[in-house]
Amino acid sequence: MPTIQLKVNGQDHTVDADPQMPLLWVLRDLIGLKGTKFGCGMALCGACTVHLEGNPIRSCSFPVSAAAGKKITTIEGISANTDHAVQKAWIELQVPQCGYCQSGQIMSAVALLKSNPKPTDEDIDTAMNGNLCRCGTYQRIKQAIHRASEIMQS
Secondary structure, three states: OOEEEEEEOOEEEEEEOOOOOEHHHHHHHHHOOOOOOOOOOOOOOOOOEEEEOOEEEEOOOOEHHHHOOOEEEOHHHOOOOOOOHHHHHHHHOOOOOOOOOHHHHHHHHHHHHHHOOOOOHHHHHHHHOOOOOOOOOHHHHHHHHHHHHHHHHO
């Protein structure tokens, strides 16, 4: 197996992995970060969303070799103590129901607010398109993104 250098949540990692192995499995199985979830395996549901160089990607279909040497942020890297505005809003508005999709939802919301600190409902719908929630908490997700925007503005 080739050795691949990754920078995940600010820490350097060296992994022995097939270059085509999905980043998701490297994060979960080789590095031990379990917050990023497997949903569909086809980049359709968003449960596996992480940031690569600050942009949201679907890690279940992204080859680890394409992430080598780039900055990767997982849900564990958003905040060490749940004090990011998005996390605060998620907790305040009790967004999760089953919670399975929430790490991907949060990662997409963080990326949206980084690029657009005051999104409209339409902006949120566009940015969050492709993040599926089996429990249907879409209204609470949208409210939490607006609330996180308020928190960030204050």
